[in-house]
Amino acid sequence: GDSVTQMEGPVTLSEEAFLTINCTYTATGYPSLFWYVQYPGEGLQLLLKATKADDKGSNKGFEATYRKETTSFHLEKGSVQVSDSAVYFCALTPNQAGTALIFGKGTTLSVSS
Amino acid sequence: GAGVSQSPRYKVAKRGQDVALRCDPISGHVSLFWYQQALGQGPEFLTYFQNEAQLDKSGLPSDRFFAERPEGSVSTLKIQRTQQEDSAVYLCASSKGQGGEKLFFGSGTQLSVL
Numbered sequence A: 001g002d003s004v005t006q007m008e009g010p011v012t013l014s015e016e017a018f019l020t021i022n023c024t025y026t027a028t029g030y031p032s033l034f035w036y037v038q039y040p041g042e043g044l045q046l047l048l049k050a051t052k053a054d055d056k057g058s059n060k061g062f063e064a065t066y067r068k069e070t071t072s073f074h075l076e077k078g079s080v081q082v083s084d085s086a087v088y089f090c091a092l093t094p095n096q097a098g099t100a101l102i103f104g105k106g107t108t109l110s111v112s113s
Numbered sequence B: 001g002a003g004v005s006q007s008p009r010y011k012v013a014k015r016g017q018d019v020a021l022r023c024d025p026i027s028g029h030v031s032l033f034w035y036q037q038a039l040g041q042g043p044e045f046l047t048y049f050q051n052e053a054q055l056d057k058s059g060l061p062s063d064r065f066f067a068e069r070p071e072g073s074v075s076t077l078k079i080q081r082t083q084q085e086d087s088a089v090y091l092c093a094s095s096k097g098q099g100g101e102k103l104f105f106g107s108g109t110q111l112s113v114l
Helices: none
Strands: A003-006 A011-014 A019-021 A023-026 A032-038 A045-050 A056-059 A062-065 A075-077 A086-093 A107-112 B005-007 B010-013 B019-024 B031-037 B044-050 B053-056 B065-068 B075-079 B088-095 B109-113
Touching: A003 A086, A011 A019, A019 A107, A023 A032, A023 A086, A032 A056, A032 A062, A045 A062, B005 B088, B010 B019, B019 B088, B019 B109, B031 B075, B044 B065, B044 B075, B075 B088
Parallel strands: A011 A107, B010 B109
Antiparallel strands: A003 A023, A019 A075, A032 A045, A032 A086, A045 A056, A056 A062, A062 A075, A086 A107, B005 B019, B019 B075, B031 B044, B031 B088, B044 B053, B065 B075, B088 B109
16 A cells, blocks of 8 residues: 655754655655644644645745656755754655545654754 | 644543544635644554545545544544554645645644553
């Protein structure tokens, strides 16, 4: 079945460092891909998405490009802030009505000043 | 309200007790999903409603788990005869349309079974 694999954490960075969180997927057909973020004590929030190959999703300085040839959707940010500390989840949906999101296990990011 | 609301925020149950978890989706949202998130894991799908119809319950782990959404708005997830392995955060999410992609999540109910 469809699945998502993301790098294990925790990822610990200093403020202004470059961030990459790897995500690869297995899916039949042409899924949509997402990054969700969960800040401490809050619910999951959509960070960015891409719906077809070569699309780049971006938000709040984060970017991810849908790479069909490598089945990847790596999350990047050029300069992280302490406020970016959170758990990041890569997810996909097979693009059928009523189909649930399939999540990776999550990667914890901790940014220190 | 402005977002998805779940109650209670925390629930402690003795093994064997029944529990009921409530979800108030965003008003007017057609689709409603329940997820289970174990510690250190990603959310795993439990069940899906489109309005009052439960269209997919393939993720429910056993017949002790039951969900309903009788009027197409508020939903309740019920767990009968709770077991320790049921301890997890239960997340509810809703979306405006029939597709699952633009989901709005509640903060979850953390269930601890002792």
